[in-house]
Amino acid sequence: MDKGLILIVEDEPRIAEILEAYLAREGFRTVTAASGDLALSHHAMLSPDLVLLDVHIPRLDGFEVLARIRQEANTPVIMVTALAEDIDRLSGLRLGADDYVVKPFNPQEVVARVNAVLRRSRAAGASRTLRFAPVEVDLDAHVAFVDAGTSRQPLALTLSEFRIVAYMIRRPTHAFGRADILDACLPENDALAKTVDTHVANLRRKFETAGVPGLFQAVRGVGYRFAVPK
CATH class of the missing domain: 1.10.10.10 (Winged helix-like DNA-binding domain superfamily/Winged helix DNA-binding domain)
Structure with missing residues (x-):
């Protein structure tokens, strides 16, 4: 069952591999990007169904990537971070993120968040x-x-x-x-x-x-x- 394409933006290869494996098991296709500029290129070219976006990535951080995505599209975005100051910014989701998760995380929880955000976005009227x-x-x-x-x-x-x-x-x-x-x-x-x-x-x-x-x-x-x- 093809549940959609997830763009994983993560510069730690091991974490990206784990997320890919768990999402694939759930029926998602995945593509990865290890930097902010590559993330924006993949988003523009591939039109993913959702973006898992780490905050601290090279060549444009996650907040800048999110801002640029929001200028062009309403793609659901889940932010990923490990720092308390980022959590303070994300807790109100004032930046346009749909959800956030904190490292270290349980990959199964991340998959559950992905499913939940996609359900909400589609129920809100995203064209199918x-x-x-x-x-x-x-x-x-x-x-x-x-x-x-x-x-x-x-x-x-x-x-x-x-x-x-x-x-x-x-x-x-x-x-x-x-x-x-x-x-x-x-x-x-x-x-x-x-x-x-x-x-x-x-x-x-x-x-x-x-x-x-x-x-x-x-x-x-x-x-x-x-x-x-x-």
Whole structure:
């Protein structure tokens, strides 16, 4: 079961590995960043469902990363810290964080907090349906549809294909690199870039058969975009 993508921002490799393992066991995909600038890059490119954000990281601390995320998106963020002065700042959650945890922590508690924050954010009205006419993606039902005007035709997609569609339709005219698609959609596999080419070719064929040609166009030197800007 794919419960979403979690961005773990942590510069201590052992802690990041533990969080990855516990979240994967719960059904989450994960991607990690060991610095603030890389965290912002991953957030912009991968659109994670939630960010686990350590306060004390190199090249932009967690508070600055949180502030910049909040300028662009409402992605749920759980802050992680070990210092009392940070806890004082976070206790009121005045900075836009959704929750916080204190080191040393129980990884199971962190997973429970992640689940709770995601439930709250989705219940508060976060859209679980993505649309780019005539394509609709239902994230809860894990189904992609093509709107034929009088009916909606479900597409028979593999899990990897569904992940790619759900990822790219969020920014339909953006040119995604193959490496970005691999990191966001196939992180548990030792996949090569050519794996993305195969999945995209299959997706293009399935959408064309459903009456929607022209999607998943190649961008020379970059990768693919879902649709051409109009």
